Amino acid sequence: MARVVRFHRTGGPEVMQFDDLPVGDPQPGEMRVRIEAIGLNRAEAMFRPGAYLETPRLPARLGYEASATVEALGEGVEGFAPGDAVSVIPAFSMNAYGVYADTAIVPAYGVVQRPTGISAIESAAVWxxxxxxxxxxxxxxxxxxxxxxxxxxxxxxxxxxxxxxxxxxxxxxxxxxxxxxxxxxxxxxxxxxxxxxxxxxxxxxxxxxxxxxxxxxxxxxxxxxxxxxxxxxxxxxxxxxxxxxxxxxxxxxxxxxxxxxxxxxxxxxxxEFIRDPERLARAAAFIDDGLASGGLMPIIAKTFPLDAIVQAHVYMESNEQFGKIVVTVPH
The missing domain is CATH 3.40.50.720 (NAD(P)-binding Rossmann-like Domain)
Structure with a gap:
């Protein structure tokens, strides 16, 4: 079972709740990952009240971005192995997948190897x-x-x-x-x-x-x-x-x-470019080079534990932060 943040009605941060759901095995083209840290984004705060680019299908998951460890691979997934440290990137619809959870199924096209030399918290703030x-x-x-x-x-x-x-x-x-x-x-x-x-x-x-x-x-x-x-x-x-x-x-x-x-x-x-493998590869190379040189490095505004996800969204909507809000996931 996975501990998953969902909302069963649209609205403010208070509509988010924890649901215990079966995780299951990854299907072809998917992988199961253990989430370590989640990067919060304005897109999620807009999706939750129904003000984003797509209408949420209730009950809806949340979450585009996370650092994680691979647990299992679906058929046809190459270039990864169980135990790999990875980053989940915003390449999918939240009506299909979401990473506000302790364990999640994600599409392989939305996963990259975690950049070397940075922490799980920093990795969740990059992509x-x-x-x-x-x-x-x-x-x-x-x-x-x-x-x-x-x-x-x-x-x-x-x-x-x-x-x-x-x-x-x-x-x-x-x-x-x-x-x-x-x-x-x-x-x-x-x-x-x-x-x-x-x-x-x-x-x-x-x-x-x-x-x-x-x-x-x-x-x-x-x-x-x-x-x-x-x-x-x-x-x-x-x-x-x-x-x-x-x-x-x-x-x-x-x-x-x-x-x-x-x-x-x-x-x-x-x-408009995230599902184009060639452009994504160029972006990833640019970002990896910048992280390695020190020219790029995410600024972390504040961290919250997963239990405080509602408070984390309240803080995000306060506009007080300078940089990225990250939610940590204990195991």
Missing amino acids: MAYLTAWGALIDIGHLGRGDAVIIPAASSSVGLAAIQIANSVGAIPIATTRTRAKAAALDEAGAAHVVVTSEQDLVAEVNHATGGKGARLVFDPVGGPQVEALAQAIRHHGVILIYGALATALTPFPVIAAMQKALTLRGYTLF
């Missing part, structure tokens, strides 16, 4: 953040030396990963944050410039930071009315990549700036 940022900045945006990129909500795990990736290729990460509370930490985390949007004019600050040229990319999880200002802050042929919808207000299309600058505004999630 959603760095894969999401890599896909936008490197694979799609071709971010390079001297390019400026605006990173709203930069204190999130994905935002911090984007700062590190930008620095690793010689780009200029411009972090934005709503209040001054996290500004010093963002500076310490490697942001070339920090804009406190409640106090400073975003467009003026970006123009100052770029010598009046504007940023080439925007990597935005917020959307909403701020997109108008972001469009003013990017240069000709700039690209705005929106990968989240944290704003409750509608997101306008900045039509005048779009015409004046021939800019591109597009939606993005890592699911």
